[in-house]
Amino acid sequence: MKEIIITGATGFVGTNLQKYLNGLSEVQTLSLRYVPDQIFSFSGNVLIHLAGKAHDLKKVSKPNEYYETNFELTRQVFDSFLASDLDLFIFISTVKAVSDGAIGILTENEIANPKTHYGISKHLAEEYILSKKLPSNKRVYILRPCIIHGPGNKGNLNLLFQIVTKGLPWPLGSFYNQRSFLSIENFCFVINELIENVSIPSGVYNVADDKTLSTNELVQLLAISMNKRSKVLKVPQNLIWLIAKFGDYLYLPLNSERLQKLTENYVVSNEKIVKAIGKSLPISVDEGLRKTFISFRKK
Numbered sequence: 001m002k003e004i005i006i007t008g009a010t011g012f013v014g015t016n017l018q019k020y021l022n023g024l025s026e027v028q029t030l031s032l033r034y035v036p037d038q039i040f041s042f043s044g045n046v047l048i049h050l051a052g053k054a055h056d057l058k059k060v061s062k063p064n065e066y067y068e069t070n071f072e073l074t075r076q077v078f079d080s081f082l083a084s085d086l087d088l089f090i091f092i093s094t095v096k097a098v099s100d101g102a103i104g105i106l107t108e109n110e111i112a113n114p115k116t117h118y119g120i121s122k123h124l125a126e127e128y129i130l131s132k133k134l135p136s137n138k139r140v141y142i143l144r145p146c147i148i149h150g151p152g153n154k155g156n157l158n159l160l161f162q163i164v165t166k167g168l169p170w171p172l173g174s175f176y177n178q179r180s181f182l183s184i185e186n187f188c189f190v191i192n193e194l195i196e197n198v199s200i201p202s203g204v205y206n207v208a209d210d211k212t213l214s215t216n217e218l219v220q221l222l223a224i225s226m227n228k229r230s231k232v233l234k235v236p237q238n239l240i241w242l243i244a245k246f247g248d249y250l251y252l253p254l255n256s257e258r259l260q261k262l263t264e265n266y267v268v269s270n271e272k273i274v275k276a277i278g279k280s281l282p283i284s285v286d287e288g289l290r291k292t293f294i295s296f297r298k299k
């Protein structure tokens with residue numbers, strides 16, 4: 001049985017990953033924070049580095065918080081891994097380390113151009129890891145997941161949930177987009193495959209479900225899961241953008257940034273990781289989202 005260390009395991013992803021791996025491996029969790037010049041002493045087989053500063057939608061975080069936690073702490077953890085007897089290091093990055101908006105299909109070959117402190121700090125951590133020469137007896141994976149969801153975690157889906165449960169019409173039916181999602185079950189499955197399959201080459205891998213959905217399809221799927229009727233209105237886009245502009249100044253639920261997030265395309269290719277694993281992901285995007293939505297109903 002492998003000995004696995006997970007940093008930052010108190011959040012939604014970490015707790016689910018811990019549950020998934022328990023029984024398959026011996027799991028130890030660590031709570032870390034950045035302190036200058038610190039060195040960690042690790043023992044076991046696998047180190048999964050989840051600890052990090054998440055993207056702050058309310059924009060109240062200071063820039064240095066991202067760089068200290070996402071870059072400096074990761075640098076310390078990775079240096080300590082290289083000096084240890086551990087075999088495997090998995091760094092949980094993000095697709096936002098490459099791009100805040102995807103034109104076409106985002107692959108691992110995309111030239112990184114992050115715009116936010118969150119994305120830039122994660123990209124710096126990736127660059128540092130990739131700059132180090134890797135001993136032949138060690139494996140290192142950088143994973144870039146897209147939006148991760150699962151039972152009990154509303155996250156970015158909360159606004160859609162509120163609209164559907166209140167019976168409000170969805171007014172953005174005139175916008176057509178495609179987005180990638182990632183079920184927490186598929187994420188945990190990928191992690192376990194990387195741990196068990198020593199033949200998978202070290203490197204950078206996007207992680208996403210196989211299929212994409214439009215926001216309109218997402219609203220309809222949510223309504224079905226909640227036993228509600230979906231009401232999708234095709235309000236002219238120009239009018240919606242005008243309302244969003246007013247929202248910027250009047251602090252309305254819909255503003256320009258939120259409208260951009262709800263209607264933009266962000267398609268992430270998972271071809272590289274699926275090919276490396278040699279197995280299909282266990283959960284379809286529809287099934288995964290349906291499980292997530294049903295959990296909302298039970299709250």
